Amino acid sequence: MAFAEAMRQINPDVVAAYPITPSTEIPMKFAEYVADGLVDTEYITVESEHSAITACVGASVAGARVMTASSANGVGLMHEIFPIAAAFRAPIVFGLVNRSLGAPVNIHCDHSDSMPERDSGWIQIYCEDAQEVYDTALMSVRLAEHPDVLTPVFVCQDGFITSHCYEPVDFLDDEAVTEFVGSREPRYPLLDVDNPVSYGSFVMSEHYFEIKRNQMEGMENALRVCREVSGELARITGRDYPPVERYRTDDAEYVIVIMSSAAGVVKDVADDLRSRGVRAGCLRVRMFRPFPSEEISEALSGVKCAAVLDRSASPGGTPPLAAEVRSALYTSCCAGNRMPSPVQSFIYGLGGRDLYPGDVESVFEGLSRGEHFLAPRYIGLREGTGGEERGGR
Amino acid sequence: MSGGGLCWQDVLPGTVTLGASSQSVETGLWRSVRPVLDAGKCVSCLRCWAQCPDASILTGDGGSVLGINMFFCKGCGICAQICPVGAISIRPESDFQGEAVSSGRGVGPLKVGELVG
Numbered sequence: 001m002a003f004a005e006a007m008r009q010i011n012p013d014v015v016a017a018y019p020i021t022p023s024t025e026i027p028m029k030f031a032e033y034v035a036d037g038l039v040d041t042e043y044i045t046v047e048s049e050h051s052a053i054t055a056c057v058g059a060s061v062a063g064a065r066v067m068t069a070s071s072a073n074g075v076g077l078m079h080e081i082f083p084i085a086a087a088f089r090a091p092i093v094f095g096l097v098n099r100s101l102g103a104p105v106n107i108h109c110d111h112s113d114s115m116p117e118r119d120s121g122w123i124q125i126y127c128e129d130a131q132e133v134y135d136t137a138l139m140s141v142r143l144a145e146h147p148d149v150l151t152p153v154f155v156c157q158d159g160f161i162t163s164h165c166y167e168p169v170d171f172l173d174d175e176a177v178t179e180f181v182g183s184r185e186p187r188y189p190l191l192d193v194d195n196p197v198s199y200g201s202f203v204m205s206e207h208y209f210e211i212k213r214n215q216m217e218g219m220e221n222a223l224r225v226c227r228e229v230s231g232e233l234a235r236i237t238g239r240d241y242p243p244v245e246r247y248r249t250d251d252a253e254y255v256i257v258i259m260s261s262a263a264g265v266v267k268d269v270a271d272d273l274r275s276r277g278v279r280a281g282c283l284r285v286r287m288f289r290p291f292p293s294e295e296i297s298e299a300l301s302g303v304k305c306a307a308v309l310d311r312s313a314s315p316g317g318t319p320p321l322a323a324e325v326r327s328a329l330y331t332s333c334c335a336g337n338r339m340p341s342p343v344q345s346f347i348y349g350l351g352g353r354d355l356y357p358g359d360v361e362s363v364f365e366g367l368s369r370g371e372h373f374l375a376p377r378y379i380g381l382r383e384g385t386g387g388e389e390r391g392g393r
Numbered sequence: 394m395s396g397g398g399l400c401w402q403d404v405l406p407g408t409v410t411l412g413a414s415s416q417s418v419e420t421g422l423w424r425s426v427r428p429v430l431d432a433g434k435c436v437s438c439l440r441c442w443a444q445c446p447d448a449s450i451l452t453g454d455g456g457s458v459l460g461i462n463m464f465f466c467k468g469c470g471i472c473a474q475i476c477p478v479g480a481i482s483i484r485p486e487s488d489f490q491g492e493a494v495s496s497g498r499g500v501g502p503l504k505v506g507e508l509v510g
């Protein structure tokens with residue numbers, strides 16, 4: 001809803017969306033705005049999520065300001081087109097409501113839909129609450145369309161927990177939004193028939209590599225531009241969003257690294273532990289692509305132990321956030337900085353299972369006892385004794 | 394590597410190529426068989442013109458079929474399949490060795506509008 005309201009105020013040129021279940025309320029709400037004449041948007045209803053994102057790409061390279069939204073398996077169906085959008089430098093802003101990928105069919109939150117897209121070349125921003133979703137939608141238009149970036153953006157929020165819960169959100173006036181987002185100035189619009197260009201021509205090995213490297217430059221610039229745009233919005237709203245939120249980490253001995261809505265629980269528990277003399281903190285990663293490695297290694301440089309809580313798994317590998325955090329710390333360590341040790345990895349909340357304060361407290365307790373496990377562990381999972389022998393029965 | 398290609402800083406962003414147009418792409422080079430028109434049999438139904446995926450059927454005044462643009466025709470054979478009077482036959486390119494190059498390059502590329510009329 002907060003995202004849909006931001007869309008109404010942004011008034012994009014084109015929205016193409018498909019109302020699959022499970023999708024989101026966002027295209028539904030936006031369709032009402034179109035029907036009520038509140039926006040000038042060309043709203044394209046299509047026959048699948050794949051077509052939705054394909055139409056978005058076409059409209060974006062034509063020169064339009066384009067937004068859409070989806071979730072879970074709908075995002076999965078769009079997968080083929082995401083890297084094309086990024087390679088075309090199509091600055092689409094995408095409301096991604098994080099829901100688990102089937103099977104089994106489930107409509108609730110985890111990050112298994114967006115994480116497979118982490119190498120698609122899209123910026124990924126994970127929001128903690130509805131206010132942040134709204135603010136991020138506004139700044140993402142500027143970020144995506146910035147000439148140094150020209151990269152599509154996923155504005156991620158937790159399915160149901162953030163997308164469907166009621167909470168107060170402070171909206172800007174329509175005029176303030178219009179002024180903040182400005183209008184798009186496309187670099188090579190297909191509709192400029194006097195200056196014809198072609199997108200996505202066949203390229204053999206002679207130039208493919210150079211074109212992909214050129215594309216990465218937009219991502220390289222995104223952290224800097226995001227800070228600038230965020231600062232500019234903060235001057236209007238008073239709300240600033242750095243790539244990483246450091247909650248009581250400055251003097252912390254034990255830190256939990258987490259993304260999105262569950263950070264609230266970790267912050268609450270950190271407050272509680274602090275009142276009992278434990279120096280606990282929460283490091284909330286807001287930007288996942290590009291990954292703010294330096295901020296993270298700097299924030300963790302003084303801690304004794306850290307735990308990374310992932311809301312998705314990478315079967316056979318390290319969960320995505322933990323892998324990135326460890327990589328950042330290893331790089332920082334190679335540069336001569338101290339590495340907190342050990343960095344524990346946990347998986348929580350798959351299929352919308354809640355993360356309770358008691359769960360978080362036991363993670364902090366484990367950290368303070370210096371527990372060390374090589375493999376990722378699970379939070380809130382029913383585990384029988386006997387392990388594998390019981391499996392499959 | 395290598396070669397005289399552009400370095401990554403110099404390629405255009407977004408896979409863009411300037412001024413690019415399918416009008417300069419000689420899809421005729423892909424052909425292994427080619428359609429041959431027997432103008433005497435043609436009844437100007439224009440089915441071939443409507444169905445050709447490469448807009449290669451050349452038409453004149455009153456919708457008469459004048460010939461086939463060998464710069465673009467890639468020899469898919471659709472025109473021969475749908476012609477109701479068998480006015481188009483398909484023959485192997487090897488029958489045209491020697492003339493293949495000149496017959497291909499001579500016709501195109503054409504500007505929009507030049508094909509008709």
Ligand code: SF4
Binds near residue numbers: 428444461469470473
């Ligand atoms: S063979 Fe195919 S491409 Fe060539 S003229 Fe006939 S329909 Fe067109």
Ligand code: SF4
Binds near residue numbers: 435437441475481
């Ligand atoms: S389909 Fe056959 S008869 Fe009809 S216009 Fe083409 S060549 Fe002539």
